[in-house]
Amino acid sequence: MQIDEAExxxxxxxxEKRFVxxxxxxxxxxxxxxxxxxxxxxxxxxxxxxxxxxxxxDDELKALILRKxxxxxxxxxxxxxxxxxxxxxxxxxxxxxxxxxxxxxxxxYHTTGHKEMTLLEKIIFLADYIEPNRSFPGVDTVRExxxxxxxEAVRLELQKTIAYLVAKQQSVYPKTFEAYNDLVxxxx
Ligand code: DGI
Ligand code: FE
Ligand code: FE
Ligand code: FE
Numbered sequence: 001m002q003i004d005e006a007e008x009x010x011x012x013x014x015x016e017k018r019f020v021x022x023x024x025x026x027x028x029x030x031x032x033x034x035x036x037x038x039x040x041x042x043x044x045x046x047x048x049x050x051x052x053x054x055x056x057x058d059d060e061l062k063a064l065i066l067r068k069x070x071x072x073x074x075x076x077x078x079x080x081x082x083x084x085x086x087x088x089x090x091x092x093x094x095x096x097x098x099x100x101x102x103x104x105x106x107x108x109y110h111t112t113g114h115k116e117m118t119l120l121e122k123i124i125f126l127a128d129y130i131e132p133n134r135s136f137p138g139v140d141t142v143r144e145x146x147x148x149x150x151x152e153a154v155r156l157e158l159q160k161t162i163a164y165l166v167a168k169q170q171s172v173y174p175k176t177f178e179a180y181n182d183l184v185x186x187x188x
Contacts (some may be wrong), residue, residue: 002094003041006048009096013052022048024131025124030124036150039102039120044125046106052087061087068093072108078173085111113158113179123155129157136138136160155183 003026010022029047033040053061058080064087065073075082089107092098106124109117113125128144129136130153140162145153158180165172 001045001096003044003048006045010048010052013101013161014054018051018054018119018131021133022051023128023133023146024133027058028131029034029127031122032127032146032150035147036119036123037122042100042103042106042120043123043127045098046103046110046120047127049092049103050088050107050110050128051084052126053091054084056084056087058083070108072114072175075112077175082111082173085109109175112173112176114175115178117154117179119150121151125154126150126157129161151183151187155180155187158183 006024007026010132013017015167026044026047029042029043032038034153035096047076050170053064053082057066061080061083062076065076068090070086075086083149086108089104092107093104095154098104099169102118105118106120109121110124110128113121126146130139130146142156144154146155158176160170
């Protein structure tokens with residue numbers, strides 16, 4: 001699938017604001033791939049498609065996840081905000097025959113991360129957070145880190161996300177902690 005085809009598809013499926021976010025993630029992911037020696041095409045495609053099923057119903061998301069079970073399926077026991085990530089990977093596989101495991105895993109883990117992330121997984125995880133339309137508190141610190149050190153930027157994003165969830169008394173998916181611990185311990 002070409003990038004412009006993917007862009008047309010998500011323009012039809014997603015509301016305007018989410019479409020603009022997806023184009024931002026695609027462009028940011030392409031730049032990060034350039035910077036860190038990743039595959040620019042895979043980064044741009046995964047970035048474009050990562051939120052494709054964001055507005056499907058919980059029942060539809062659950063059905064997609066249950067069709068292709070894996071280690072990520074335990075997200076069904078946690079917040080429904082996590083479900084669109086693995087469900088999107090099943091959807092693009094079935095609908096557009098996208099079978100590249102790099103692209104599928106980058107979509108699966110774009111919300112939570114996990115331990116021992118691949119280069120493309122880190123790129124999509126980070127691009128989702130720092131694309132130009134995002135305005136979380138502290139996002140500029142993560143943007144600056146992303147210019148220098150990919151692992152540091154991903155670790156910072158995980159730190160901020162965990163702190164945010166804890167402050168709001170929300171559950172934190174165990175793989176998010178594992179991703180954080182993995183990067184902190186590698187940095188020791
Ligand atoms: O889909 P996006 O809005 O672009 O962003 P996303 O897929 O990274 O995150 C979706 C939501 O999931 C966001 O509100 C934060 C939340 N989230 C991220 N990690 C976790 C989480 N929620 C829980 N409960 N646990 C997590 O580990
Ligand atoms: Fe998402
Ligand atoms: Fe994210
Ligand atoms: Fe997103």
